[in-house]
Amino acid sequence: MALNYAEIEPKWQKAWVEAKVYESEPDERKGILINVPFPYVNTPLHIGHLRTYATTDFHARYKRHRGYNVLFPMAFHATGTPILAIAKRITNKDKELIEELHKFEIPDSDIAKMEDIYFIVDYMIGITEEAFKQSGLGIDWRRKFRSIEPIFSKMVEWQFARLNAAGLLKQGSHPVGWCPNEGNAVGQHDTRGDAEPEIEKLIAVGFKDADTDAIFPCTTYRPETIDGVTNLFVGEKVEYVKARIGGKSYFMSKDAATRLAYQMQLEVEGPVSASGLLKKNVINPSNGERLPILPGFFVEAEVGTGIVMSVPAHAPFDYAALERLKGSGIQVPQGRSVIRIERPNNPPKAPTGEEIERARKADHSASVEAYLELLKQGGEISDEVLEVATKLVYREESRWGVMAYGKYLGRKETDARGLISADLISSGSSFNMYELTNPKPVFCRCGTRVVVKTVEGQWFINYGDKKWKEDTRKHMRSMRMHPEGSMNTFEKVMDWIDMRATERAQGLGTPFPLNKSHIIESLSDSTIYMSLYTYIHILRDSKVSAEQLKPEFFDFVLSGKGDAGSVSKSTGIDELALKKCRDSFVYWYSDTARHSGSDLIYNHLVMYLFNHVALFDRKFWPKQIVTNGLVNYEGQKMSKSLGNIIPIKIGIRNHGVDPLRFIEVVGAELGSESDFRVDEVKSIRTKNDFLHKLITSLPEMKSAELSHNDFWLYSKLNSKIKRATELLDGMLLKEAYIDIYYNSVTELRRYLERGGSNGMVLRDFLEKLTVMISPIMPHVAEEFWHELGKASFVVKESWPEPDASMINPDVEQAEALIDSTVSDVRQGIELTSKIPANSGKNVKEITIIVADDWKTAAYNRLARERNMAKAVSSDSLKGADKEKVSKFLSQFAKRASALVEVPRLPCEYVVQGFNDSKDYLSEKLGAPVSAVMESNSSSPRAPRAMPGKPAIDITWE
């Protein structure tokens, strides 16, 4: 009788709602607020997203079983630009997007309305909320809100006023990708082909014209090679201009001047010809050397300033350019090496001819030496080879290079780079600039090439603030983080998190208080909203308007400042409601757990920590963070391009929500990716059906006195409860549920196979099992629970307590021994059947000979001592025949250090166990089975009985 998921899911969801199971209010129990980032409602969620929500739901349900008063709320996120982007794409009839929406079974009539952003928000919230309800998430829906409503904005305004008062907001300049045509910042989704504009800061090193005051700025990643410069390169076909920056004249490509104008005050004075520049000489700012300017074949107007400093000893392109000039009548300067390689553990080897051949084909596997040798040999060298060579040289020198010349002689190259850069900047003629470092030029969707613009007056949250960071870090270390390894990631993020831009020109959201024409960036506005869950329904019930939510309201509720009476007077909010808000906040915020995908550690979660530390009392700082990995589908990443995205609704329809939840939540440990495989989901359904069938057949089963088999099942059950509870408290979900679920199914099958039929024992097992699967599979558990004849809701039941008196390791070990002996016997039959004397015969009987106790004792002694002499002389063996013992042990002497102790079951007990299971064993093995202890056996095989491994005597006839 297969479970009908489509029937039981809505049935129990409805019953829970009617009983208000998930509507939580403070009471005498210990409270905990368990929450998860509100979903972004630009597109509907797919089954990959479900993992985080279902894991959160698991946690909430588990804690409820464990006696906590749990609040699991939900809201919706809509600030920022993505929803604007959707509306724009719909207006443009974007086919890709429309196709995607079709996959979510959204009809064209609704898609047509999505030019309206508020329609999108409402519509997507509807879909998402429905999906969450169908997923059986135990959410208190009375507290839902959206991040674009006035109450939310009031809270965010309060937040930023407090941050500003604490001096944590800073203003400054900031480079962004910029479309000169549209006049706004461009991010990844604003560019053609979704190229993320990669911005890098580099230095333009100023070389003064030998005869005038004009400067040649050379962009470079490697200013430390300055003393190795032999000349400058300009492009013969490049258009140059003279431009004025900060009262000085610079030569640069016309293109560079255009780009740099977005980064600094720059005025073009007029065109300059490349041939004119080629006649000039320059002075090296580091050592005063007078250097020529030569034509460089690779120089491009679009890269850097269009002027390159030539370091032939360390830059393959420069070297090759000079080589090409040889024979053209131009005198080519000699390079100077300024960096020495010190690679102590792995000294460079001379390259083989074969390796040089590989280098000629621009093969990455060739060594840097091979490339250098190739360069030395001269001849035609392709740009491709030069590119690889450049990369390898750069890497080699960055990793192992030591300065071999100049002021920083002996310093590591990477250190010298920064020092020399700083020296050059402070000397006046050099400057920093930003450059897009994408391999190809980046274009805005409008077709204009993207440049880097320095935005002035940009506001930041200063997460680099020393005191703030240290307070946050210290608190972070005291938190419960799951999985354990995530703490390390948090530490790293703490190390590098610094200023973060917090407002921008476009998008939905709350106006930025210090510049009302901008809005607060959508990660920054979502760091303390979890507190809103604790009281928003009270505001709604009391008909409080947003205008009444003055700063003193939040000061009172969130910071406990002021008193309800005066706050009530100034805001007009009912005094009792105010007190209730504060009490609710205090109750729920005393213990919290926040869940999320592990990708959010890098931004949201750390910001969440910082903001709480800055704004709340210490006792309301976050207590626990649980992060989980992504979900793959049949071994592949879920992505739009692979077309393997399955909407939650459809996933539920196809698989049933509980099997889906089970696979997603416990299919992998928190920290790793889980894989969604249809076969595995099916196997969960099969196992559920097995349990279901067993439950429905319970009424026919009778109770009887407990047998060995019953004790075994009880022992399994109780040791499982104990172990799984410990694992779950540590959020080791997969390991716990392998034991709770998979192993239970196996054990039950085995119990039945062994002839187990005690209704009372099975009922006890199944009832406790049902409670334990309910956090993951609540609908199935609820169905089981009622089949078991219960009237209560299983989702509100207490977690089972292990009965220590029923845990019996001996029984479990004896069973395990019986198991392993069965397969040993099978193997023995298989092997002896091949003996000619046995051909055509059948097995007549099987005797299992259990090793004497002294053997086990001696063996364990050796395993512990790892030393023959000690083991033999041991006191614990007194009374035993020393000679016999040492003879027995000598066979293990070689491996003494690798031995492991075996369970110390008295051999009489084991023999008894085997003989109690005679029927079962005989049936399984197809011949009568009996067991005997070694000392009572006359079989020639008896001495082969080993601790933990009985000897087997098979008689054929």
Add this chain to the structure above:
RNA sequence: GCAGGGAUGGCGGAGCUCGGUCAAACGCGGCGGACUCAAGAUCCGUUGACUUAGGUCUACGGGGGUUCAAAUCCUCCUCCCUGCACCA
């Protein structure tokens, strides 16, 4: 480039913090068998190589090292994944 994480059998994935219990948990898949009219599901066995009684050999990205002993420690190399900021 920088930072973090990873590379284990046909596949996914444990183990690697405390080196010997590791031919390697668990789950898929493959093969053989039982059941079935049949398919599916389920159950049993098997799934590195060799081996007619529990044994031997070769294995944990590549090189080098430490050790009586390394998937596990050190080191170098190669490759892969993720993040790098205004983007939620």
